[in-house]
Amino acid sequence: MFNQRKGIAIVGLMIVVLLTQLGCTGSTGAAEGDVEDAVVEGVVEEVDEEEQEKIVVGTSGEYYPWAFQKDGVLQGFEIDVWNEIAKRNNLEISFETSRFSGLIGMLDTGRIDTIAHQMSITEERKEKYNFTEPYAYSYYDFAVRSDNTMESLDDLIGKSVGCWQGGNGERTLRAINDEHNLNLDIRTYDGVPIEQEVELGRLDASWQGEVKTLATIEKNNLDLKLLDIKLVFETNAYPFVKGSEKDALREDISKTIRDMHQDGTLSNFSKKWFDLDTTVKP
Amino acid sequence: MLKLTNIHKSFGDLKVLKGVDLEIKQGEVKAIIGPSGTGKSTLLRCINYLEKPDEGKIMIDQLDLDAKTITKQEIYKLRKSTAMVFQSFNLFKNKTALENIIESLVLIKKIDKRSAIEMGMDILRKVGLEDKRNVYPSKLSGGQQQRISIGRALAVNPKVILFDEPTSSLDPELVGEVLELIKKLAKENMTMVIVTHEMSFAKDVADKILFMDDGKILQEGTPEEILLSPTSPRITKFISRLSS
């Protein structure tokens, strides 16, 4: 009843296909996202006469408008910045997308070289990573429904506030909570529309980068407002694991970022995606 | 031809066989009777090592097997010289009637498929079921299944066939066809050991009847001897209960 030879042939075939697969899936070209595309890219690159150094940038693809995927295309502020950095330094760039919480692990294990996800410089992170020249500066702020009467920090006492899990937002929110005795109900999310949670009334407030919140409110016509309680100011830069192979590129990349600050490239990208300039230190 | 010496078998603390001796000559038919739970089936299953005796010797043909030293290879050899017919038939459910019979021919005897099928058809004719060659066991009556199972045993071409209560799980109206087949084999001088409850059948078909009780053979004799001059009150009691 079951044809053995046929079975063996099928299993054999699958193993062959699998091995081919193993050889090819180095880093998937996330911008195109297609396995086949990545394979084709790989072939083209081998033909290239000039050897380009490779860099793999991790991002989440669900962080509008910094890095997001729309109609199957990865785009956003971070993507523009990195494509420009790659161009100016003759790097062969590829993007890996993952949940934000997975990105740090991928960075630590060397699967990606750096993270483009509005990551901020913190003392803790500086122990493990070297950061490039900052490329953006952002305030954190609370967002609440427009009809909400909250005004000051004290109004938040005992309220539920959502933030990104494992990010600088979570760290700072917990610090504020302790410092001001707010007794907040802190809820952490990863890849969840926190703004919508506030609009739907499941959260009293959100706590994330001001620029991100503003862009999302505007794009989706959300009925939210910022409380203008700017307790935290963060400096965004790209982390490289200390002593890692690609850490050597960091100086060149920092120089490029300085150039891009000066020649207005960064400001232009920022205006394109955020309608404001988040790349100058306030 | 088949000789058992001092077979012992326990399941845990329960001693089931307490030193059984048994000898069967070529062409002889022996029936084993006795109350339930006295080790009849266990004895039979020890003969082809479905149960491994704790102690004792089995001699069959050139083989001389001691339970203490027996190897896997010797067990396979023993099983090529014996075949078993089970109470619940145990036909291979995923094989047709014919496939059940030729399985041992192709797999064990390495006979090529075409000759195996010819031999299998001969056997099917012998058990009177050649029209059922492509039928799966689930579509056969109990009696037909047991006849195929006897056919499967015949295909092994064994020195001796062991029957473990071959009619006990059959509806009364199906018992006859199976007993007829066994009688037919007896006439052809097939060597057989039959554990049975059918006294009248045992009387008809067996050269000797063995009465087993409590893990031992209490009496061995011709059917007449057992029925007319039992040596133990236990036998008298057993027989009178059967005939009442």
Added chain:
Amino acid sequence: MSFDIQFAIRLIPLMLQYLQVTVILSIFTMVIGLTIAFVIALITDAKIKILSPLLKVYVSFFRGTPLLAQLFLLYFGLAQVFPVLIKLSAFNAALIVLSLNSAAFMSEAIRGAIMSVEKGQMEACLSIGMTYWQSMRRIILPQAIRTAVPALSNSFINIVKSSSLAYTIGVTEMMAMAQMEAASSYRYLEAFVVIILVYWLIISVLGHMQNKLELRLNEY
């Protein structure tokens, strides 16, 4: 906010583009997992020394811990101890963990199916001189497979659904696509309606194939 049907339709070709990742991952997982499951079931059933208690621990581990934790343990945790694992792509890491995990479940289904085959079948095999492995291959397993098909189909369905967890370590498959498109457009309703329909469709096709397979196996 109303249902944007055009947006939903636009998602479908994108979904299908990433469907291949889901399908390839699921099929490879099933083939590798099933192979391992058979080996485990046979070794456990034959009560082979040393190996079979070890495999009991294996099964208990993979059944008793969350798939996501296993995935992170291999991809992030063990990679810190064994640098060689860093070379492992996210796809292959997901494939390995899904295979090992599903093998644990399927081996139990197969073992149960083997045990459900009447004892008399094995005795009949042995009585005509077949070896243990011959009996398994020719008589016991073919019968066991029939019993195991519904459970194995369930396992396959679970594999298809859990393959979406691969997104958490960076494999862009259907679920990841839906998530990202939803996040960038804020159209969660459309994205998840479409993806749920696609999963439902795949599983329905599988269910249909299962029925056909069962009919074929039920000839005896």
